[in-house]
Every structure is written in C-alpha cells, then in structure tokens.
Amino acid sequence: MVSKTKKPSIPITEIEQSAFCQTDEDLASKTLQEEFEIGVQWQKLPISYMRTSPEQLSNNIQKAKKTLGQKLVILGHHYQRNEVIQFADFRGDSFKLSQFAAEQKEAEFIVFCGVHFMAETADILSTPQQKVILPNMTAGCSMSDMAQKDDVLDCWEDINDVIGSKSSLIPMTYMNSAAAIKSLCGENNGIVCTSSNADAAFDWAFERGDKILFLPDQHLGRNTAYKKGIKLNEMIVWNPFKPLGGHTEEVLEKAKIILWQGHCSVHTRFTLEQIRQARETHKDINVIVHPECTFDVVNEADLCGSTEFIKKAIVDSPAGTKWAVGTEISMVNRLAEENPDKTIFCLDSVVCPCSTMYRIHPAYLSWVLDGLLEGVVVNQIQVDQKTREFSRIALERMLSVV
Ligand code: 13P
Ligand code: SF4
Numbered sequence: 305m306v307s308k309t310k311k312p313s314i315p316i317t318e319i320e321q322s323a324f325c326q327t328d329e330d331l332a333s334k335t336l337q338e339e340f341e342i343g344v345q346w347q348k349l350p351i352s353y354m355r356t357s358p359e360q361l362s363n364n365i366q367k368a369k370k371t372l373g374q375k376l377v378i379l380g381h382h383y384q385r386n387e388v389i390q391f392a393d394f395r396g397d398s399f400k401l402s403q404f405a406a407e408q409k410e411a412e413f414i415v416f417c418g419v420h421f422m423a424e425t426a427d428i429l430s431t432p433q434q435k436v437i438l439p440n441m442t443a444g445c446s447m448s449d450m451a452q453k454d455d456v457l458d459c460w461e462d463i464n465d466v467i468g469s470k471s472s473l474i475p476m477t478y479m480n481s482a483a484a485i486k487s488l489c490g491e492n493n494g495i496v497c498t499s500s501n502a503d504a505a506f507d508w509a510f511e512r513g514d515k516i517l518f519l520p521d522q523h524l525g526r527n528t529a530y531k532k533g534i535k536l537n538e539m540i541v542w543n544p545f546k547p548l549g550g551h552t553e554e555v556l557e558k559a560k561i562i563l564w565q566g567h568c569s570v571h572t573r574f575t576l577e578q579i580r581q582a583r584e585t586h587k588d589i590n591v592i593v594h595p596e597c598t599f600d601v602v603n604e605a606d607l608c609g610s611t612e613f614i615k616k617a618i619v620d621s622p623a624g625t626k627w628a629v630g631t632e633i634s635m636v637n638r639l640a641e642e643n644p645d646k647t648i649f650c651l652d653s654v655v656c657p658c659s660t661m662y663r664i665h666p667a668y669l670s671w672v673l674d675g676l677l678e679g680v681v682v683n684q685i686q687v688d689q690k691t692r693e694f695s696r697i698a699l700e701r702m703l704s705v706v
Contacts (some may be wrong), residue, residue, distance in 0.1 A: 310545045315449035331634060331657060333358040333387040336667040346663050347441045347683075353667040358387050361666040365391055368673035376676065377411035378669075379404060379426065381418035382611050383632040383661040388417050388669055397611035398422055398479045399500035399702075405429045405436075406703060413437060413676055416685070417664050419445045423685040424483040428696050436685045437676075439668035443660050445480055447596075450566035451520035453484040455544040459564075460488065462548055463517060466556045473562075474513035476505060477698070478521050480568075485519055487691045490698035497702055499595050499610035502528040504705040515559065517542075520566030527595045527602045529561045536599075541565050570658045571596035574630040578651040579604050582628035586647065592617055593630030593651070601630060611635065618643060632658050 333339070337354040340346070356364070369376065369391060379401050380392025389395060394404045398418075405414065405426035414436045416423040423438040430436060463473055475494035477485045486496050493512060497505035506528055509516050518525030522541055529539055538560040542549035548556065556562070574597045582589050592614050593605040602608045607617060611631060618627050623645035629636045630651045640648040675682040687695065 310455070315444075315446045331385060331637065331655065333385055333666060336665050339665060344659075344663075345442065346665075347668070349667060349671055353671050356667060356670070358666055361670045362387065362390075364670045365666060365673060368670070368677055372413070372673065372676055374410060375412045376415065376673075377408055377413070378415045378417060381422060381661065382615065382635040382638070383658050384417050384664060385634055385657075385662060385666075386638065387666045388664050389634075389638070391669065392417060397498070397500060397615075398425075399498040399610065400612055402426070402429060402479070402498070402699065403703065409434075413681070415439065415669070415672060417669065419443050419448075419660050420685070421445055421448050421480055421482060424687050425479065425486075425699060427685045427687050428483065428486075428692050428699060435681050437672050437681065437683050438685050439672045439683060440663045440665070441683050443663040445660050447478075447480050447521055447566050447568045448482055451477075451481055451485055451564055452544075453482065453488075456485055456488060456519060456564075459542055459544065459549060460492070460517065463556060463562060466548070466553045467515070470557070471515050472513035473515045473517055474509040475517045475519070476509055477519040478502075478524055479702075481520050483687045483691050483695045486695035486698050488694070489519075490694035490696065490701075494698060495701040495705070496695075496698045497705075499524060500612055501702065501706050502595070503531065505702065506532050508701065508705045515562065517562045517564070519564040521568060521596055522563040522565055523567060523572070523598055523602075524595045525561060525563040526599050527597075527608065530599070534560055539563055568596040570632055570656065571630065572598055573654075573656060574598070574601050574651050576600055576604055578630075578653075579628070582649075582651060586626050586628070589626045589628050590621075591628045591630070591651070597630050605630065615639065618646065618648060621646065632661070634658075634661070 377393050378391050380389045380395050402425050406429040414426055416426050416438055423436050427436040475489045475492050477489050477496055479498045495505050540559045541563045543565045571594050579591050591605040592607040595608050618639050626647040628651050633650050633655055634657050636650040672682050
C-alpha cells in the first residue's frame with residue numbers, strides 16, 4: 305500500500321481563474337503589458353512585444369504567416385480569443401484537433417493555439433520531423449494540474465493492491481491530462497477519451513475490464529457513466545490527499561467507476577439557478593451544456609455534449625431559436641456573432657473566460673512566428689521517448705473509437 309496523507313494543494317492555474325471574471329468588460333485584447341496588470345504569471349516576452357497594439361500584432365502575424373507559407377500550420381481550439389483564432393488554419397475541439405495533428409504531415413511547424421496538454425498530444429501524434437510550438441508555455445489547464453503523475457501512480461497501485469486478480473481495472477484518462485498520465489493508461493491497457501467520444505471509450509473499456517479508473521475530470525466521468533446506465537452508488541471519488549483515496553478496501557472492491565477528484569474551473573461555474581433564470585426569462589429556450597458541468601446541471605439541461613457537438617447543434621438549428629449555453633465564453637460569444645439570426649448567450653452572466661486558454665495572447669503568436677522567420681524554434685513541445693511511446697498507444701485507441 306503506497307498512498308499516504310498528502311498536503312492538499314490548489315493549482316496556480318485554478319487560483320488565477322477568478323482574476324479573469326468580470327461583470328461588465330468585453331473580451332477585446334489589450335496590449336500584453338496592460339493585460340499583465342491584473343497580476344498574472346505568464347511567460348515573459350521581450351518588451352517590444354508587450355507594448356505592441358493588438359492591431360499591429362495582427363498585421364505582423366498576417367505577414368509572418370504569409371512568408372512561412374506551407375511550412376506552417378496553425379491549429380486553434382474553439383476557446384481561443386478572436387484575435388488569435390482568426391489566424392487558425394484549422395479550428396476544432398480537442399478531438400478534431402488531434403485528428404488534424406495525426407493526419408497533417410506536410411507542415412514543418414505546427415503552432416498550437418490551445419493549452420499545453422493539447423500541444424503535447426499534437427507532438428505525440430505528429431511525425432518526428434514536425435515541430436509543435438505552444439506560443440505561451442504557461443498556457444496549462446487547472447484540471448490537468450489536478451492529476452499529478454506520482455499521485456496517480458500511487459492511486460493505480462493502491463487500487464490494484466486491493467482488488468488483486470478479483471477484478472480487472474481499466475485506466476481511462478480524459479484528453480485534459482499530462483502526457484505522463486496518458487502514458488500510464490497506454491502502458492496498462494487503458495485509453496484516452498475526449499468529450500466527443502467518452503461514450504464509445506466506456507464501451508471499449510468495459511469490453512476489456514469490469515472497473516474503470518477515470519482521470520482527471522470527475523464530472524465527465526460521472527455524467528458519461530450515468531448515461532451508460534451505471535448507478536451513482538456504483539461510483540466513488542478518489543481523493544488523492546487521503547489514504548486509499550478516502551475509502552475502505554470494501555468500498556473500493558465494490559465500486560465500478562473510480563473518479564479522480566478533478567474538475568474544470570470554468571464549467572463548474574454553471575448552476576441550476578442560472579438554468580432556472582434562463583428558462584424564466586426566455587420561454588422557449590434550449591439549454592445546452594458541456595459534460596464537464598456538474599451532474600445536476602447536465603441533468604437539468606436539454607442537451608449535453610462536447611464543444612463540437614454544441615457548435616453543430618446551434619449552427620444547424622433553425623433561425624429564431626434561443627440558446628443558453630454552458631461552456632467557455634469566448635466560444636459562446638463567437639457563436640452569437642456568427643449566428644445573428646438566433647439568440648445565443650452564456651448561462652453565466654459573469655464574463656469568465658478559461659484563464660489558461662486566454663494566455664495565448666496575439667503577442668505570443670507574433671513572437672513565435674518571428675522566431676521561425678529567423679530560423680529559431682521557440683517554445684517547442686517535446687514529449688520524451690518513453691512517455692511518447694505509451695501515450696501514443698492510448699491516443700491511437702482514442703482515435704479508433706468514435
Ligand atoms: P473539448 O474536448 O470539448 O474540446 O474540451 C476541451 C476542454 O478543455 C474543455 O474544457
Ligand atoms: Fe482546462 Fe477547463 Fe480551461 Fe478546458 S476550460 S482548458 S478543462 S480549465
């Protein structure tokens with residue numbers, strides 16, 4: 305038995321999140337120097353980039369992109385700011401962007417406008433000749449930071465010690481985790497999933513075992529398992545700061561799903577009260593949320609699905625329909641701008657972007673592209689060989705189940 309009592313710690317990315325919540329501001333980018341004034345701890349840049357206006361940065365990026373031509377591909381997650389996503393050659397959710405990274409063999413440089421775990425995934429799935437760049441190295445993810453490798457290893461060993469050969473435990477990690485966690489899954493007959501294919505990944509896992517350790521988002525794990533007919537009393541939450549995750553051996557033996565105690569700081573802001581208010585204000589509103597939202601919120605919503613699912617549902621809906629959306633605000637605002645014939649708003653009236661996605665300011669994009677023009681690769685994401693090998697196995701399993 306290896307687990308011990310550890311000191312609970314909150315990731316810095318989680319603490320910083322609230323600094324971004326504003327009641328009356330729009331999300332237009334300012335100079336990086338001005339954005340630093342709220343006390344964020346982002347990667348430092350040469351002062352000239354800090355002071356350049358967003359308009360000038362936009363011109364510079366455009367020119368650099370043109371000069372780099374086919375050598376460069378920019379991938380952008382839907383949660384990116386407008387001033388950045390406008391330069392993406394491909395936009396998508398994390399599943400779609402992984403597919404692009406796996407299929408796209410021509411470009412020498414893949415600049416990933418998203419967060420660290422997504423860039424790691426692109427590095428693992430791309431060819432060894434391609435170089436993946438994350439414009440701001442501090443663009444992490446608080447949920448991913450909640451599952452540290454040593455804690456997950458302790459958990460994995462503890463549960464296996466308890467269940468022995470009586471059951472077979474399949475590790476499954478959400479894409480939103482470090483490559484080391486994906487590697488642990490690949491090495492132990494497990495799989496990666498995204499919110500787009502979590503359902504199919506559960507089927508895959510139950511064809512091979514009778515228990516799932518789901519990392520790191522307890523909400524996606526619970527919402528998906530419940531949808532598959534697993535009862536709430538068959539699921540437990542593993543607290544990494546308590547011995548045996550806070551459970552007895554008997555409870556661990558009985559549980560069908562063991563959920564890591566992680567969450568998304570953005571999606572857990574949505575509440576039943578917000579849904580009630582949206583329904584009261586707009587008679588025929590459709591409430592659509594991401595499965596990282598809490599169980600109650602998902603059950604109260606009309607529809608629930610991945611970022612790509614939300615986008616498609618709204619874009620394909622008839623003119624005049626009304627949508628209250630429980631996902632990241634930059635994406636919701638963009639959907640509203642691009643679908644002016646519909647009423648689209650975020651469930652949460654407080655403007656609260658994902659603080660780590662927001663770290664990709666256009667100044668960083670301009671900086672890394674200027675580096676490439678000078679023959680310097682800055683902020684390359686390189687996963688080590690061993691981690692790469694096993695995480696690739698788990699990621700290829702993910703790409704094969706839809
Ligand atoms: P998607 O899998 O929907 O892209 O979600 C990524 C993410 O970070 C959601 O919080
Ligand atoms: Fe991480 Fe949540 Fe941001 Fe997604 S929205 S990158 S899970 S903090």
